[in-house]
Amino acid sequence: MNKKYMYSLLAVIVLILLPYVGVEAVGLQVLFGIIIPYLAVLIFIIGFIYRVMDWASSPVPFRIPSTCGQQKSLPWIKQNKIDNPFTAGGVIIRMILEILFFRSLFRNTRFGLNEGPKISYVWEKWLWLAALAFHYSFLTVLIRHLRFFLEPVPVCLQLLEKVDGFFQVGLPGLYMSGAVLLAAVTFLFLRRIYLPQMRYISLAADFFPLFLIISIAITGILMRYFTKVDVVGIKELAMGLASFHPTIPDGIGVLFYVHLFLVSILFVYFPFSKLMHMGGIFLSPTRNLPNNTRAKMHINPWNYPVKVHTYDEYEDEFREKMKEVGLPLEKE
Amino acid sequence: MNDKNIIITGLIIFFVFLTFPFWYNMGKASPVPEPKLTDKAKAAKECVEPKEYMKAEHMQILDIWRDGVVREANRVYISETGKKFNMSLSTGDDSCMGCHSNKADFCDKCHDYASVTPYCWDCHIEPPKEKK
Numbered sequence: 034m035n036k037k038y039m040y041s042l043l044a045v046i047v048l049i050l051l052p053y054v055g056v057e058a059v060g061l062q063v064l065f066g067i068i069i070p071y072l073a074v075l076i077f078i079i080g081f082i083y084r085v086m087d088w089a090s091s092p093v094p095f096r097i098p099s100t101c102g103q104q105k106s107l108p109w110i111k112q113n114k115i116d117n118p119f120t121a122g123g124v125i126i127r128m129i130l131e132i133l134f135f136r137s138l139f140r141n142t143r144f145g146l147n148e149g150p151k152i153s154y155v156w157e158k159w160l161w162l163a164a165l166a167f168h169y170s171f172l173t174v175l176i177r178h179l180r181f182f183l184e185p186v187p188v189c190l191q192l193l194e195k196v197d198g199f200f201q202v203g204l205p206g207l208y209m210s211g212a213v214l215l216a217a218v219t220f221l222f223l224r225r226i227y228l229p230q231m232r233y234i235s236l237a238a239d240f241f242p243l244f245l246i247i248s249i250a251i252t253g254i255l256m257r258y259f260t261k262v263d264v265v266g267i268k269e270l271a272m273g274l275a276s277f278h279p280t281i282p283d284g285i286g287v288l289f290y291v292h293l294f295l296v297s298i299l300f301v302y303f304p305f306s307k308l309m310h311m312g313g314i315f316l317s318p319t320r321n322l323p324n325n326t327r328a329k330m331h332i333n334p335w336n337y338p339v340k341v342h343t344y345d346e347y348e349d350e351f352r353e354k355m356k357e358v359g360l361p362l363e364k365e
Numbered sequence: 366m367n368d369k370n371i372i373i374t375g376l377i378i379f380f381v382f383l384t385f386p387f388w389y390n391m392g393k394a395s396p397v398p399e400p401k402l403t404d405k406a407k408a409a410k411e412c413v414e415p416k417e418y419m420k421a422e423h424m425q426i427l428d429i430w431r432d433g434v435v436r437e438a439n440r441v442y443i444s445e446t447g448k449k450f451n452m453s454l455s456t457g458d459d460s461c462m463g464c465h466s467n468k469a470d471f472c473d474k475c476h477d478y479a480s481v482t483p484y485c486w487d488c489h490i491e492p493p494k495e496k497k
Contacts, residue, residue, distance in 0.1 A: 078383070081376075088372075089368065089369050179385075182390070183390065184390065191480055191482060203428060204427065205424055262421075263421075265398065272395050
């Protein structure tokens, strides 16, 4: 038993029960189907802008890239143009690789102390692999959900659904992305539970989004493959939200409201949590700055004017006295 | 710092993508589809199972039927109420399509709306309409 994940788990259970009771017993469909989703999107947008503009207004006076290769120096020393970029082009390539392929996670190593004692660094790629699977499947799931918000559904979305359901397992056809998402997020959760050092550094704020996303995935999978909900009714509701003519069709299962509420919570929680790494990765100064510290003049923006007294002025002031005692002078 | 312009541009691009459903549907009405029943289906009153069950589970029924017919040569479906039905999607008057002969107004109505593209029609063909 661990307080940190028990709190998060309890919080998510309460968040599941809230819409369940609210819709099933009290009949608050309008609250959970219209008001909360709109509020959530609004809070997400405002919170996101607030966080990013807060970061943007922090001055970055110096270049502080983490250098992972040879710096540009003498012409006969080969520079690593991506891992120690000197130009904006190099930075852009570095950022693209970081954002799309999580390159810094790929470099993850595990430290080990063997008999001897000998130190070893093991190339730890499972985290990178699971993170990549998780993020890309989540993106696919998110884009796939646009079918509920767009009418007519664009052809590219239908193509994505075809590719995602390529294996044609069962009916309704299994989407790979959903299964991969649940598997990857479960791995990321178990990693925090089973590795002692990971458990030690994990906080409630690390477990909460994991539980939340696991619950979202499970409710989604339940709705699609097991206890069916009225898809046409759900699209009617979603289209109502997207076209600002919200309606609550009858006969949508309560599971849908649980799913929708959890997603709304995710949206609200997003800007105020570690999930903001989505925007933050673009603004990481150790990645997005070229390493031209010496080649270019970087002026600290909060420098105030300093009163200086140069040597020339000093000499002008004391010329006569210096001459008298025979001190050497720059100008006679 | 001039980075601020780049950051604001990035934010705007992100929110244009995020709010895509809102402006894609701007000023468009999208009526909810009402699948039409043929006269024959109306006269029969009930499908092989109750309407709500069929609405939710028809794809699974068809999937099980297909496996039963193809692998076990079992063409008889016994419903919850004990009635016997012929298991066939599109052959004969006592098949699914025998009653629901209006694919465009029945099947496709909801499938198109929910962007579902069942692969029934990769193998089956819609029974041709009688020409008078």
